[in-house]
Amino acid sequence: MKQSLHPWFEQAWSELNLTNMPHAILLHGQTGIGKMDFALHLAKALICETSQATKPCCQCEACHWFDTGNHPDFLGIVPESQAHLLPHEEMAGDDGLDEKPKKGRKKVEDDSEKADKKASSVIKVEQIREALDGITTSPHRGIQRVVLINPVETLNPVSANTLLKTLEEPPESTLFILVSDRLDRIMPTIRSRCRLLALGRPSADLSLPWLATELASAGIKTSQAEIEKVLNEAGGAVMDARDRLLGLSGAGESAQDIAEPLLKALGEGSQINWLQTAEVIHKAPMSELLVTLERWTADLMSQQNAGQIRYYPSRRSSLEQCSKSARSHKLSDYWKILLNARRHELHALANRVQIEALLIRYQEIFKD
Template sequence: MTALAPWLQRQLAAVLTLRGHAVLLDGPAGLGQYELALALARRWLCEQPRGPQACGSCAGCHAVDARTHADLFVLLPDALALELGWPLDPGTAERIERKEIKPSRQIRVEATRAAIRFATTTSARGQGKVVLIHPAERLNAESANALLKTLEEPPAGVRFVLASEASHALLPTIRSRCQRHAMAWPSAEEGLAWLSAAGAAQGLQLTTDDWQACWHAAAGRPAHALQWAQLGLRAPLWRTLPKRLAAGDLAPVAEWPLPRQLEVLMLVCHDALACALGAPVRHFDAADVPTQASPRKLAALWRALQQAQRHIEHPWQPGLWTQAWAERVRTAFSPAGQPTLHSRP
């Protein structure tokens, strides 16, 4: 069992005071929703709890850690389940192995129906049953509607914890049947200390400036900052990115996954637009942000980036995508460029 971050430990104690059968953990990605949801499920199923913490040593805790607890159903998209080490149902796993289907990035309705059937059976270990859903916004319309009836009239002894990174995408009827907990943000000092320790455990040897750069890239979300560090982001690169990207030079990020390329373009656009409007920057030092573009052109670029974000999981050809966006960004930041962006990769 991995130790829970300090700010998540505080929230675990608060969430345990909530009454009701369903809890919605809500906040931006990178604040630890999944980790908190799993800690909550572990505590609910622990056979010898110690205050707000699970004991970590009983048979129930060991079964959760081994992904084999008979009273815990973890409902995830296929791709995320494989990444986090949770077993898929045998039929889906076999079809993926035979390459008949790809691991889904949405929560399949078949898996949701299996969770509903699980909820109707008797507890095996006597501590009740738990259904953990993450990220809950990945329930497609059919899955969400299938789950709704069980959330409205849950079987006795069944609790639900839904972890979401975009709760606005959930059905209002699902949100209304859950007690919401807004995820808390750690302080910079607390988050950076955790980052340094987590990075060291993974063999990442970063300087203080490097961790600061990852922290700013993630806008203060610790898990997201750790992902930036794993990607190879370091302080010297971070300082040069705004002006290089504004000049249409995407070579420093060309090997990054497309969602990360898009994300860093949005961060640069955000801070450039903030400078243009006289607002404080958030991600970069103001001196590193290009200021030659007009607010109108930057606003048009921001809208184009937002539109691209909705389709970023489409199977784009990476090289062509990067090349197309390099030209669009260069045009947007060029004083002599066209104010309207027409092409879309």
């Protein structure tokens, strides 16, 4: 199975030396730009056993095993909600290989009682402990083992400290690939023990043609203007834009379902019906609500200061009207409130209470 690197990562990839890697590398950047794809490409290249200079070759046994999720020296640790992002049997199809190392698989046939349970969005303590306990032995194929953890910021303090101890005394022939959307949430001691690699958001010149190609491959006809609109509203997060355009935002409330009623309400400025709005959107993930609030507020400040709109140019009329009546100092204070809310968005607090409080504070921006 050939997995090509996204074009916006080619420069970062060219700067890596696969023969001289640190024991831990921390990939960080904006959410929704494909960092997990880059991490998997790197993991596969490190495990690839070809003698060719270009890796991964996608032809050797190690590459085939990686694609099927059966390579004994690759360990991916992600929240339950992201398990589908890891290599698995379905990705490889029929590759004709009869001999593959079989790792222990979790039984799902008798998991009916867990079927209705919502998948966790954080990495659990048990996952880290089980994984790190299993890397004390030598790699099965005698080369190296790769451990991928994404996103690192979802580790709780106990798990983070367990990982830190391992990074301080890393097992021989084991390389860690850590991925993060929020570098500021990671323990400084963990960051200091990794080589940091920033993965930048792709430019529109790269994103727009790529999105057009993805849509064409899926047989979906969409105007260039619509693609640009969705990309802007996604803050340049090309993978998020693709999922929205392809209708792959996931089960439950999609990003589009969340943003539309919230943005419409925010456009009403001082007349916002915060109670009714909270009733409509409070079941959505808090992180997505906060991102939308942040982008709208950023556009308001940008419109006030420079007459420019980045995220929601299609809502220019509402933004211009709101920016005229918003009090600059209150808008700046509200921005700080949103930043603080982002730091605590993973806490087990009631969404309804939080979003109501934020919408009330938003309404106050327009009052003397």
